[in-house]
Amino acid sequence: MSVYLPIVDGQTDDALLQCLARIGPIIVPALHAGSTGSSSSRYILLDHETSFDLEEVVRWLDQGAEKVIIPLAWATEVVGILPPERVLLLLDVANASAVSEKVRNGASGVLIKTPALDLDFIGSLARFFTGSAVHVLPMDTSIPPSTYTIRELRRTGAILVLPSSLLTLSTSTAQQINIADAFVAPLVSDRTDGLYPTVVSEDGKSLGLVYSSVESIKETIVSGTGVYQSRKHGLWRKGETSGATQQVLNIRVDCDLDSLEFDVIQYGAGFCHLNTPSCFGQARGLASLQKTLQSRLESAPEGSYTYRLFNDPALLRAKIMEEADELCRAETKEEVAFEAADLFYFALTKCISSGVTIADIERSLDKKAKKVTRRKGDAKPQWAEKVAESTAGPSKPSLAPAPPPLVEDAPIKMRTYDLSQLSPEARSQLLRRPVLKSEEMIAKVKPIVDDVRKRGDAALLELTAKFDKAKLTTTVEFPPFVPESMQLEPAIREAIDVAYANVRKFHAAQTQDSTLVVETMPGVVCSRFARPIARVGLYVPGGTAILPSTALMLGVPAQVAGCKEIVLATPPRPDGTISPEVMYVAHLVGASAVLKAGGGQAVAALAYGTETVPKVDKIFGPGNQWVTAAKMLVQNDTDALVSIDMPAGPSEVLVIADATANPAFVAADLLSQAEHGIDSQVVLVSVNLSDEAVAAIEREVDAQAHALPRVEILRQSVAKSLIVRTSSPEEAITFSNDYAPEHLIIHLENASSWVAAVQNAGSVFVGPFTPESCGDYASGTNHTLPTNGYARQFSGVNTLSFQKHITSQEITADGLRGLGPVVVTLADCEGLGAHANAVRIRLLAMQ
Structure with a gap:
């Protein structure tokens, strides 16, 4: 375990590097990676001035580098490819909280650049990255930290990174700190004599137990020979009289910072004074x-x-x-x-x-x-029983095995796991979602967002022509919408009308028109009342499916909540028009504008406004990775002053089924979600089903999938989907709550009785005659729901999503006489005199 990590900055003396190598790894910028030797354990640092080359990164690791330190913007290039224990993330304080769980799990720790060594702040960072090694690099390299700062920083769980220019082999000064002084700063001893128990080992085998002092540690680091503290005779230079000297390779500190291990090469007769290799007897x-x-x-x-x-x-x-x-x-x-x-x-x-x-x-x-690349590893021809493959020549190194190819005529099947036979780690893997490359996508979408922000409508028109292949003369349609844009078959119009009525009825029941009034103490009345968000933007995807249902699910609650401006954005068709189904819904919900644009450019237009597109206060709606990344980007821009509904990911369904379930119904429910896209997440949790019962569902999945028009999408999404076998409804519900699905379908005996056990889900579909499709279109509930496990923290879109709540309070004179002294006491306690004065001046006026 490291006490601190040095980082090479500029020309560093070889003697200093040799001494630093005895106490832990050394961070070497990529530009100097070839000039610092390879005898020491090295971390290779790639910063934003370095061009990213994955092959070169792999070559460094293959050649023995302990770790590579990668900027967050490049993390998606290595996560899932390089072993996590070989990767650290390079962060600034500003983006430390933007690390996704997937990226965090793809690295062993982080190196955070910070303007100053604020111990409280760094402690909070260490707690945020629990389970990861946190390294801190101060940006001020003019003066070294004090030994007190090093000690307290190490106690927070963080590891200080010190530029080599601040380190010296000489006595510590105001400009540099001695490397041994920095090393011993955080060490603690529970002995009255202040010594540190020290285990001496060679080739991983213990030679004996001795004691070290601050003085002996310092001399060992500088000299590279074994120096200890004898409790009887003082400083003890091993082998000084016997000739059984030691070369010290590494000095390690234990996890409690109160004992040491010296890794040595022992010369002479042995370590022990009895001329044996070890104090614990002969070698074996x-x-x-x-x-x-x-x-x-x-x-x-x-x-x-x-x-x-x-x-x-x-x-x-x-x-x-x-x-x-x-x-x-x-x-x-x-x-x-x-x-x-x-x-x-x-x-x-x-x-x-x-x-x-x-x-x-x-x-x-x-x-x-330490090698990252691996060859196939076949035996040479003269040793192999089968030489056909060997004579084809050596295989090319690869970083990860390729996924098995999909066979067109093969059955469309899911992967099956038995929960009772899985380790906790394997169970956790089943709960994980695919990687969302949010950092990478944000970097890609930022130029689009910036372009729309700067050039407005001109950028919108160009980007729509580029991405949607539609050449427009105007970006927005305003009401009243021309009847020709809403021409529908009577059956479709009637279906939309029924869906609109049901969704409106359910969402109207959610409104909170009354004011909450509470008298918290005599004369002190607090209240809360709802107000609509004035301007909202609703993103309705285009892509592989026309989604008037999404326009309904977003537009109706906005209308019911009383939003003054409803701007609906959706990608245009190649001829520049919007699908009549979506236009008709825009008319029903009272949209104030329809933006004919999709992707990041539409989100940017809604967030910042253009010459024709009204700026909104909150953006709702699902979309692809470009849309999601743009929403994440603009919500963090204070200039935009816009919020978003929730994080978004691929569509999900989890179906719980027991022996009472109809296999055809279960298969149909799974496929209805799997057809959204190849990254859709589909999980069947079987409850005590026999092998034949599970096989019957699988046969239905295969047969129905082959009969559906989106079979190629289903072939890929179902192959990634799961069957999780459980032994009881309780076990199934527990797994579902841990998974937190967007849609949960319950095919259990007495299904309604299990709803009370559901803790985490976007929306629940109960019983054999409640397909998820009904919630998607027309039952009345909303289908814009949290995905990626966010059902643990987020609700689906509802009427309250389009409202904000304001609180107020009114205090009478008598009320202030009772409450005022409490406020004064608390304000004085916090040292906020003006707060206390605002109350005192009123209390004095009432005397």
Whole structure:
């Protein structure tokens, strides 16, 4: 565990680098990665001045770099590709809270640039990134932090990053701090003599327990030799009299910062004063064999077997091959152990004869473990039973296996898991959603948003021609809308009218017209009343489906809430018109304008306004990644002063089914959501169903999918979907609550009795005759619902979404006499004299 991390800035003395390497990794900017040597553990830092090259990043890791530090804007390029334990995220204070869960899980920690070392703020950051290593790099590099700051910062759980220009091997000054002073600053000791227990180890094996002092630690760091503190004789330089010296490779601190471990190379007779390698007795196993072979290499008598092995390479090679073959043929546990021991003996003999130690082998293993790329690993032709693949040549390194290809004629099937057989980690994986590359998409959509913000209608017209292939002369349609734009077949018009009536009736019942009035104490009356959000923007997607239903679900509650301006935005068709179904709904809900634009450009126009597009106060509606990213971008721009409804992701449904469920109904419910897009999330939670019952549902899924027009979308989305087998309704409901689906469909016996157990869901569909489609279109509930697990925190769109609540209070003179002293006391407690004075001056006036 690191106490602090140095970062190379500019020219750094080699002696300083060698000393720093003994106490932990060193951060090296990518531009200097080739000039600092490779003997130390390195973190490679990529900043915004560095061009991103994934192959080069992989090459650094393959060559032994411990970690790479990647700017947040590039995180999506490596998350899911590089091992999380090899990645740190580079953040500014401003974007620290913008890290998605997926990105956070794709890294082992963060490095945050901060203007100042505010301990309270850094402590809150460490708590926000619980489970991740938090490194803090102060931007002020003119003066080093004090030892007090280093100690307190480390206690918050954060690790300080110090530029090498602030570090020195000399005595600490106002301009630089001694590297050992910085190292010992946060250490604590629970001993009365202030010493630190120190475990000395070699090749991972303990040699003994000693004690260190601040003075001995400092000398060890600078000298690179073992220096300890004897409780009887003071400073103890190991081997000074006996000749059994030590080279110190690394100094590590334990998790409580109160004990140390020195990783050393021990010379001479051994560590112990009894001339044994360890204070805990003689070496065993491979360590003992290595010592014996090293001794035999120097003094084995001629004619001995070991002498023959060291001096006859052909014999040694034959024995290694013989023992390897016997190990491959071994079958029982005892046989495998016996033959492996023989192979280790001859293999280690080969190593010792070549000057290779167990430590060298372990270092090679560690280096190989750090490689990110992997080759296929087939045996060479002379060893393989089948050589056909081998003769085709070496396979190209790859970062991740390709997904299995979809076979056109294969059954359309879901993946099945049994909850009782899953580990907690595997269960958590089932609850995860696909990666939403929000940071990457925000970076891509920002130029579009900025263009509309600066150039208004001109940018809108150009972007609509580019993305929607529609050449327009005007961006907005205003009422009254021409009848030709709303021409519909009578059946469609009637269906929309019925849906409109049902949705309006349900949402009208949600309005809060009355004022809440509470007298909290005599003479103190508090109230709360609702007011509509004046101007709202409703985004209705185009894409692969015409969605007048979304226009209904957004427009009706806005109308019921009393919003003064309702601006509906939707992508135009290639001929520049809007679908008549959407135009008719715009007419029904009283839209004040229809913006003929989609994507990020439509969101930008709603957020900032243009010459013809009215600016709105809140933006609602689903959309693709461009729309979602643009909504996230504008809501964080104080110049826009606009809010959004909720985070959005791919459509979801979770169906809970027991033996009473109709397989055809269940399959139809799953497919109705899966057809939205290839990233739709579909989950079937079966309750104590037999294999045949599950198979019956799967057969229905396959048969119905092949009969539907969007079969190619279904083929891909269903292949990613899940069947989760549970043993009881309680277990199924618990899993659903953890998943927090957008749509929850309950196909259980006495289905309505289980609704009370639902804690997290966007909308619930109860019983065999309540398909999710009804909620999507016309039952009355809203279909704009939280996805991606946000049903834990968000409600679906409703009438209150289009209202804000204002509070008021009215206090009489008698009321202030009772309440005023309380307020004065609290204001004085907080040191806000003007607050207290505002009350005192009134109390004095009433005397």
